[in-house]
Amino acid sequence: MSAKAAQLDHPIASVLADRYSPYAFADRDVSSDDLRSLFEAARWAASSYNEQPWSYILATRADAEAHGKLLSCLVEGNQGWAAAAPVLALGIVTHPFRRNGKPNKAAPHDLGLASGNLCAEATTRGIAVHQMIGILPERAAELYAIPEGSEAFTGLAIGYAAPAESLPENLRERDLAPRTRKPLGEFVFGTRFGEAAF
């Protein structure tokens, strides 16, 4: 069992347990059919009032210029390792509702639902996704003409995970570290906040 396997306290589907965010990506492209299915999965996420307040900018290394342009929208600390990912994307959130221009409080949450679906579909296909909040939204707005009201919110590095040995030492350690999570008792509450439900 890989060090990245979730140490489950209760059984869950492997499509969820097997997902993790690698720093090392293999020198292997993701097919267009796979990419279409990843975004199709995002498409069918739930959203408040079915607003679907998400969109994505996508670049593959088949177009080196496009890949470099998208890479330049990540913070420097992410550019190093993410450069090896054959596919890069930005997750964009649109804050006002289309129908009335009022703020959609659920918008970033619903981008999370869409990107979560994308990650799950990727996992079923043996593809890994490493999401980042460390991006440069203003640079992305300029480079991709993202209109007011919409905002580049996340970066996504997509590809096939590779052995950590290919990484510099600091990232290698992170990539090899076991995944850790709070136990259920620390975040599922019953009578009041902080009191375990189970």
Add this chain to the structure above:
Amino acid sequence: MSAKAAQLDHPIASVLADRYSPYAFADRDVSSDDLRSLFEAARWAASSYNEQPWSYILATRADAEAHGKLLSCLVEGNQGWAAAAPVLALGIVTHPFRRNGKPNKAAPHDLGLASGNLCAEATTRGIAVHQMIGILPERAAELYAIPEGSEAFTGLAIGYAAPAESLPENLRERDLAPRTRKPLGEFVFGTRFGEAAF
């Protein structure tokens, strides 16, 4: 094929395609084992800096008072149909980072990742989840002693979907309506925002 089946343009896993948000719930409890696995799935979602900025308040109708208390935190329009769901929950987001108190921009997005995992695990078990943004965060803060910095953000009605015939007419129509989504070309972009990637 049910009217709620996703009309797929590209193949995706059934755990994602079969999810939808019903208004009608069957008179059937969800087992504690199933509930633990739903929240275990939420537990293993990705989050920025592994902050896990989500928590949940959970109530089942096995404790009618607790169920009624949670129901009272939904807006009136949701209370009608959600009362029939055997399990109700609030999704709570914690805005500042634990380690330094600074704002965690990703927090609502990451609650979305966690709740998306919960929905996917539910789908594999034949359980339906209907999420709502229409809740009363201030009432929830008071009733559950939710501390400053944390906020009830979503409601979740959890149970087994029932035929729409049990619903009042306005909800019956919504429950029977086919699911609709923007095509990929309207939200996956390449060279610039608004220009289809595929």
